[in-house]
Amino acid sequence: MRMLINVPETVVADALRGMAAAYPDLTVDVENRVIVRRDAPVAGQVALVSGGGSGHEPLHGGFVGHGMLSAACPGEVFTSPVPDQMARAAAAVDSGAGVLFVVKNYTGDVLNFDMAAELAEDEGIQVAKVLVNDDVAVTDSLYTAGRRGTGATLFVEKIAGAAAAEGEPLERVEAIGRRVNENSRSFGVALSACTTPAKGTPTFDLPDGELELGVGIHGEPGRERRPMMTSGEIADFAVNAILEDMPPHNPVLLLVNGMGATPLLELYGFHAEVQRVLAERGVAVARTLVGNYVTSLDMAGASVTLCQIDEELLRLWDAPVRTPALRWGM
Amino acid sequence: MRMLINVPETVVADALRGMAAAYPDLTVDVENRVIVRRDAPVAGQVALVSGGGSGHEPLHGGFVGHGMLSAACPGEVFTSPVPDQMARAAAAVDSGAGVLFVVKNYTGDVLNFDMAAELAEDEGIQVAKVLVNDDVAVTDSLYTAGRRGTGATLFVEKIAGAAAAEGEPLERVEAIGRRVNENSRSFGVALSACTTPAKGTPTFDLPDGELELGVGIHGEPGRERRPMMTSGEIADFAVNAILEDMPPHNPVLLLVNGMGATPLLELYGFHAEVQRVLAERGVAVARTLVGNYVTSLDMAGASVTLCQIDEELLRLWDAPVRTPALRWGM
Structure with a gap:
């Protein structure tokens, strides 16, 4: 095993401590595994929240900041984050303009973001979702029904994030995110x-x-x-x-x-x-x-x-x- | 062999074609292996030229642009570029304010940059050099007399490049580069x-x-x-x-x-x-x-x-x- 780690159990927590020290523009909650823009919530702007298994860095934590994601939720390596994490992220970044979840199409992620949306809506947060499923290689796979979400996630997060930064309302930001994924x-x-x-x-x-x-x-x-x-x-x-x-x-x-x-x-x-x-x-x-x-x-x-x-x-x-x-x- | 290449002989040329297509701010001379800021020479500014064997990317080509290098010369993989390449780069970027060579301390690079300095000076270009030798691991090694030049190259190129962008004269840019390396x-x-x-x-x-x-x-x-x-x-x-x-x-x-x-x-x-x-x-x-x-x-x-x-x-x-x-x- 050629890994630069302490023990497998702390890999994600160690990485989050390292991100916290590297990026003063981010607030990293190591215990709850939520990475947030330091200036969130941004008044009048829709917030974008994404997340997924760790091991795909810089996705998603490296895309948190002005003009892209408001927050990211890293799961264990190749394992979906949990609904609590996502709901916590949504609460941390919602300015009242609503939250867009950007979800890669893997069974665990889809289920957990669905549950997180319910949790957030219970707290009075307006939530919309964009599912990313761009991989043409296979239809169903080990972790998915339908196509997998891969590289297009970056395009969706950047472009929908820019729309949010321009003050577009939630339904517009969602529609733009969907358009990016569809194309x-x-x-x-x-x-x-x-x-x-x-x-x-x-x-x-x-x-x-x-x-x-x-x-x-x-x-x-x-x-x-x-x-x-x-x-x-x-x-x-x-x-x-x-x-x-x-x-x-x-x-x-x-x-x-x-x-x-x-x-x-x-x-x-x-x-x-x-x-x-x-x-x-x-x-x-x-x-x-x-x-x-x-x-x-x-x-x-x-x-x-x-x-x-x-x-x-x-x-x-x-x-x-x-x-x-x-x-x-x- | 798990390589994403065509044939070993064209790896560097292929990469340079790829860089040319990726970065509109750069001018890439694939045949002569010189990567130059598109807006070079910049009037009144000292130009920084570096280079070395390929295989260390983004060093050096990825550091060409405003506030850092004016040009980079990639050699074959782990092999010094040749003096002609370096002299050509110097000629392409010199505004009349002189050129600073940033040289990692490997025998081949040191010799070739020395010869390039003579070639450039013959053409009326004022040249100064900063040698980077930051690696404390060993004194002499396979390719060096003295310490090897490694990560500090980035610091020297960034900080001396910023001094050049502020219009500092050659001897000041050189002194700042040396100070970075020494520390x-x-x-x-x-x-x-x-x-x-x-x-x-x-x-x-x-x-x-x-x-x-x-x-x-x-x-x-x-x-x-x-x-x-x-x-x-x-x-x-x-x-x-x-x-x-x-x-x-x-x-x-x-x-x-x-x-x-x-x-x-x-x-x-x-x-x-x-x-x-x-x-x-x-x-x-x-x-x-x-x-x-x-x-x-x-x-x-x-x-x-x-x-x-x-x-x-x-x-x-x-x-x-x-x-x-x-x-x-x-």
Whole structure:
């Protein structure tokens, strides 16, 4: 086990202590596992709350701040946070304008955010939800009914967060979040498995020289396993899988996301290949983001997410954001 | 071999194509391997040029932009760039105010930057140099006479870059860069080796359950090898090694840097332990940066860098910066 940890039991709490010390703009409640913008609640603004299993950092805690999330609830590694956590986060950030839950489509998350919505509504908080289910690789999987939520979560949180920062009402922020999700698709590949601290051994067995096409962000099985392919071949496969599901009609936001252990040097090269395929398919790239944003612990691999955008979504994407992991315009 | 590449021979060129497509603020000369600020040369400002072997991304190309580097020269993986590259970069960014070379202390880099300085001076460009040699782990190593240059490179580039952006003359920018290096120390640990594309197998053999204390950023051997330690024990060892070499006298800038394959979740937890040790030793942390900044391909592990700062260096650290990997205040 090659882990930089104390003991598996304290990994999430240790990480939260580390985030608290790293980011003075955040308030981190280590005991209750809630990460909140220090200036929350922000008067007159809808608040965005997301969360999910830990192990995908910087998602979600690294996206808390002006123009994106108001709060994040980290669960145990690859395990949904609990309803109490989410309701507590909602109460901490609600200004009276309501709260939007951004929920990745995994059975545990969906159930728990539903229960949290009831708890929050009992406290008089208006709640709406956006479900993120962008992964075209498989329909049902180990942890989901329907498609998994992966890279598009970043797009939903950034763009809906910008709408909230502009003072849009809850139903508008929700509608914008849904529009982003509906126009987003992802496809991921794994070159290695990942290892959770609790288990201490790889979550699945991927022999050297093979890759998993269509893998999920917890190492869930994908579409198929093949002998190793080149970066260019993987880009062809991933982009074509996305465009087959969502024919190109608009310019796109492009996210080329590293799963955690793939060097940035390789990720840049993969990005070049993804750009080549998009150019060949006549898809214009309006904006591009390359880096480790929605990770799977120490998994090697990458994912591609496309969001077909219109003028309004692009303007909201470009709007100022100030979070640990995404920052521009301020 | 679990790499997201086409063929080993094109890894650096592919990555540069990918950077060119990702960052409209940069001009990337893929053929000559020079990454330049799009708005260079900037009238009246000293230009900073750095470079070194590839495989440490985002260093150096990700630090090109306002308030930091004017240009970067990536070599082959773990191999110095050549003098022609560096001289070409200097010519591209010199406004007439002179160029500061920021050089990590590795034999190849030092020789080649020396030759590049001669080439540039022959063209009438005024050149100064700052050598970065912050790694306290070992005195001489596989690639160096004297100490290795590692994490402090980021501090030197950011702070000297801010001085340049304020219009300071070359000798002042150089003096500030030297002051940052003189007050900085680093210590790194590896939990796994890294694998270069050309070799395809790990650069050294580190059995599961052991770690290398004092490792270099190319996997050079460190001080000693031990059975796996906890995050807290590693933090104690690293911080004490640094403070033994440089007794605390000022508040510090703290960089907790991931080597590439260590999940951010673990890095945050390690950061918490480093903060604990610093508090126990009575060292005040003025600013902290946690993330993958000076990496070693797919190596698992982390490094700690401290820079003991004064008011001027802190002000320059806080000054606006706008690069792919470091961005604030604009």
